[in-house]
Amino acid sequence: xxxxxxxxxxxxARGEKALIPFITAGDPDLETSRRLALTLARSGADILELGxxxxxxxxxxxxxxAASQRALKAGATFPAVLExxxxxxxxxxxxxxxxxxxxxxxxxxxEKTAREAAECGVDGFIIPDLPLEEAEPWxxxxxxxxxxxxxxxAPTSGPERLRRLGRLTRGFLYYVSITGITGARRELPPxxxxxxxxxxxxxxxxxxxxxxxxxxEQVAGLAxxxxxxxxxxxxxxxxxxxxxxxxxxxxxxxxxxxxxxxxPSGA
Amino acid sequence: xxxxxxxxxxxxxxxxxxxxxxxxxxxxxxxYRRIRRDPExxxxxxxxxxxxxxxxxxxxxxxxxTERLGGPRVYLKRExxxxxxxxxxxxxxxxxxxxxxxxxxxxxAETGAGQHxxxxxxxxxxxxxxxxxxxxxxxxxxxxxxxxxxxxxxxRVVPVQSGSCTLKDAMNEAIRDWVTNVRHTYYVIxxxxxxxxxxxxxxxxxxxxxxxxxxxxxxQTGKLPAxxxxxxxxxxxxxxxxxxxxxxxxxxxxxxxxxxGLESGQHSATLVAGSVGVLHGALSYLLQDPWGNxxxxxxxxxxxxxxxxxxxxxxxxxxxxxxxVAVTDEEAxxxxxxxxxxxxxxxxxxxxxxxAYLKRLAPEYGPEDSIIVNLSGRGDKDVEAVADIxxxxxxxx
Numbered sequence: 020x021x022x023x024x025x026x027x028x029x030x031x032a033r034g035e036k037a038l039i040p041f042i043t044a045g046d047p048d049l050e051t052s053r054r055l056a057l058t059l060a061r062s063g064a065d066i067l068e069l070g071x072x073x074x075x076x077x078x079x080x081x082x083x084x085a086a087s088q089r090a091l092k093a094g095a096t097f098p099a100v101l102e103x104x105x106x107x108x109x110x111x112x113x114x115x116x117x118x119x120x121x122x123x124x125x126x127x128x129x130e131k132t133a134r135e136a137a138e139c140g141v142d143g144f145i146i147p148d149l150p151l152e153e154a155e156p157w158x159x160x161x162x163x164x165x166x167x168x169x170x171x172x173a174p175t176s177g178p179e180r181l182r183r184l185g186r187l188t189r190g191f192l193y194y195v196s197i198t199g200i201t202g203a204r205r206e207l208p209p210x211x212x213x214x215x216x217x218x219x220x221x222x223x224x225x226x227x228x229x230x231x232x233x234x235x236e237q238v239a240g241l242a243x244x245x246x247x248x249x250x251x252x253x254x255x256x257x258x259x260x261x262x263x264x265x266x267x268x269x270x271x272x273x274x275x276x277x278x279x280x281x282x283p284s285g286a
Numbered sequence: 287x288x289x290x291x292x293x294x295x296x297x298x299x300x301x302x303x304x305x306x307x308x309x310x311x312x313x314x315x316x317x318y319r320r321i322r323r324d325p326e327x328x329x330x331x332x333x334x335x336x337x338x339x340x341x342x343x344x345x346x347x348x349x350x351x352t353e354r355l356g357g358p359r360v361y362l363k364r365e366x367x368x369x370x371x372x373x374x375x376x377x378x379x380x381x382x383x384x385x386x387x388x389x390x391x392x393x394x395a396e397t398g399a400g401q402h403x404x405x406x407x408x409x410x411x412x413x414x415x416x417x418x419x420x421x422x423x424x425x426x427x428x429x430x431x432x433x434x435x436x437x438x439x440x441x442r443v444v445p446v447q448s449g450s451c452t453l454k455d456a457m458n459e460a461i462r463d464w465v466t467n468v469r470h471t472y473y474v475i476x477x478x479x480x481x482x483x484x485x486x487x488x489x490x491x492x493x494x495x496x497x498x499x500x501x502x503x504x505x506q507t508g509k510l511p512a513x514x515x516x517x518x519x520x521x522x523x524x525x526x527x528x529x530x531x532x533x534x535x536x537x538x539x540x541x542x543x544x545x546x547g548l549e550s551g552q553h554s555a556t557l558v559a560g561s562v563g564v565l566h567g568a569l570s571y572l573l574q575d576p577w578g579n580x581x582x583x584x585x586x587x588x589x590x591x592x593x594x595x596x597x598x599x600x601x602x603x604x605x606x607x608x609x610x611v612a613v614t615d616e617e618a619x620x621x622x623x624x625x626x627x628x629x630x631x632x633x634x635x636x637x638x639x640x641x642a643y644l645k646r647l648a649p650e651y652g653p654e655d656s657i658i659v660n661l662s663g664r665g666d667k668d669v670e671a672v673a674d675i676x677x678x679x680x681x682x683x
Binding site for chain 1: 576
C-alpha cells in the first residue's frame with residue numbers, strides 16, 4: 020500500500036488527523052529546505068508537501084510567488100527538487116508529496132517524471148493547473164509507477180465534479196478552502212464547514228483542506244470535518260523572515276502548535 | 287471545424303487551469319455556443335460594430351508603397367481606423383456583450399501595449415460595467431498615454447510588479463483575480479490565447495477582419511490575394527485575418543518579433559524559435575528554459591512582447607497552413623518609417639513588423655498578385671518610443 024494511504028489509515032484508527040506542511044523546495048536554498056523538511060517531520064508533520072518552484076505560479080499568492088522566485092534564483096530546477104526528495108527519503112519514512120505546475124513536469128516527460136519520482140521515494144503529485152479534463156496522460160503514467168495523482172477540488176466544483184474527482188484522485192482529495200489563490204487568511208469562509216460536510220457525503224477517499232489556513236485555531240476549527248490540513252504560506256512566510264537555527268526553532272514550534280489540535284481529543 | 291469539443295487544435299490548446307476555474311470555463315463555452323447562434327445577439331453585435339466601432343474598415347490599396355516595393359499590389363486592412371485605433375475592439379465588443387448577457391457585472395483584462403486594455407475599458411464604459419485592467423509596471427512606463435486613456439474611461443489600472451513586469455505577468459495576475467472573483471467577474475482575454483474556449487471565441491470575434499477583407503479584395507480585384515501578412519504576438523489580428531481564408535489557396539505569413547535578433551535570445555519569436563509547452567492555460571509554442579520555466583520575451587513593440595502564442599497558430603505551423611517568420615526591432619522601425627513616408631500613415635510598432643517583412647516578400651511576386659497586410663493598429667501610442675530611438679540614432683551620427 021502507498022505510504023499516503025497507510026498514514027491516513029493509521030491516523031484514523033487513532034482518531035487523529037494529518038498535518039501536511041508545505042515549503043517551497045530550494046527556498047532559500049536546497050540545503051536549508053532539507054533541514055527544514057527534517058524539522059517539519061520531527062515536529063509533527065504527517066505528510067510533507069514540497070513545492071517545485073516555477074516562474075509563473077498562477078494559483079499562488081505573493082508569499083509563495085516570492086518563495087518560487089528565491090528558489091529559482093538559487094538554482095532549484097525540477098531535477099534538483101527530485102534529487103532533494105531522494106535525499107530526504109533516505110532519512111524519512113513519512114509520505115513526500117510534490118506540488119508543482121504542469122509545464123516543468125511536461126518538459127521533464129510525464130513517464131520519466133513518474134518513474135524517477137517513484138525511484139526517489141516520492142509518493143504523490145499535486146498539479147494545480149492540471150484539471151481532470153487534461154490529466155489523463157499524467158494520471159496513467161503516475162498510477163503505473165505507484166505515484167499518487169492528487170487532485171484539487173474547489174468551492175466552485177459542484178457535486179458532479181466532486182464525485183468524479185473523488186473517484187479519480189489517489190492518496191487524498193485536496194479541497195481548496197476558498198475561491199482564490201494561496202496565502203494566509205485571517206478568516207476562512209463561514210460556509211467552509213458545510214461545504215466539507217457535503218464533500219464527505221459525495222466522496223469516500225481521505226480529504227485534506229488547504230489554502231489560507233495559517234493558525235492553530237483555524238486548524239482546530241477544521242479538524243472535525245477532514246482527514247488532513249495543509250498549511251503553506253504561513254510557513255513559507257516564516258522561511259522568508261528568519262534564518263539559521265532561529266528559523267528551524269520557529270518552524271518546529273509553529274508546526275508542533277499546528278499539529279496539537281489534530282491529535283485525539285486535541286491533546 | 288476546430289477546435290474539437292475539448293478545445294484542442296490537433297495536440298494544442300486545452301484547458302490547463304486550476305479546478306476553481308474549470309466550471310467557469312465550461313459555463314462560458316456553453317453560453318457562448320448558445321448565444322452566438324442567437325439572431326438577436328448577432329444583430330446587436332453587428333449594430334455595435336457598424337455604428338460604434340466604425341466597421342467595415344477600408345481595404346486600402348497602398349499605391350505608393352506598392353510602387354516603392356516594385357512588385358505585388360499591396361493592400362492594407364485598415365484596423366487602425368476602427369474606434370480606439372486597433373483591432374482589439376472587435377473582440378472586446380463581442381466579449382463585452384457576451385458578459386452582459388451572462389449577467390456579469392465586472393470585466394477584467396490583461397494588457398501589454400495597452401490597446402486591449404483601452405478597448406476593454408471602452409466597452410466597459412459603454413455597457414456600464416465595472417473594469418479592472420492588469421498591466422506590468424514596465425509597460426505602464428512605456429505606454430503612459432494608454433494608461434491615461436484607460437483611467438479617463440473609468441477603469442482601474444492595476445500595476446503588476448512581478449517577473450518581467452510585462453504582459454505575461456499581467457496575465458498571471460488577471461488569472462489570479464479571476465480565480466478569486468470568478469462568480470461575478472468576466473475575464474476578457476485579449477488574444478487567441480489562454481484556455482479553451484478563449485482561442486475559439488476571440489478568433490470568431492476577430493474573424494470579421496478576414497470576412498470583410500475577403501469580400502473587399504474580391505470586389506476590388508476580382509480574385510483572391512496571393513498572400514496575407516500579419517504580425518503575431520498572441521496572434522489575434524493574424525488569426526482574425528487568416529481564418530476566413532483557411533480553405534482558399536492563399537498563403538498565410540505570420541510575422542513575429544525577432545527583437546535584438548534571434549541569436550541574442552532577446553526576442554518574442556515563439557513559433558520561429560520556441561518549443562512546445564503549457565502557459566496560461568493552453569498547450570502551444572512558448573519561450574522557456576530547459577527546465578520548463580518561462581523565459582522573458584523582448585520586443586520593441588509592447589503588444590508582441592509575450593512568450594506564448596495562440597494554440598491555433600501552433601497548429602497552423604505544424605500543419606504547414608501558415609508560415610511564421612521574424613523581423614528585428616530595427617527592421618520594424620524601417621517598416622514604421624516606410625509606411626509613414628509612402629502613405630502618410632503611422633502604423634503601430636506591432637503592425638510595422640508585418641510591413642517590414644514586405645521588403646523580403648515583395649520580390650517573390652509580380653504586379654498581377656496582391657498581398658493584404660493587416661494594419662492592426664495605429665502608431666500614435668508609439669510616437670514617443672520611436673522618437674527616443676531616432677533621436678538617439680541622430681545624436682550618435
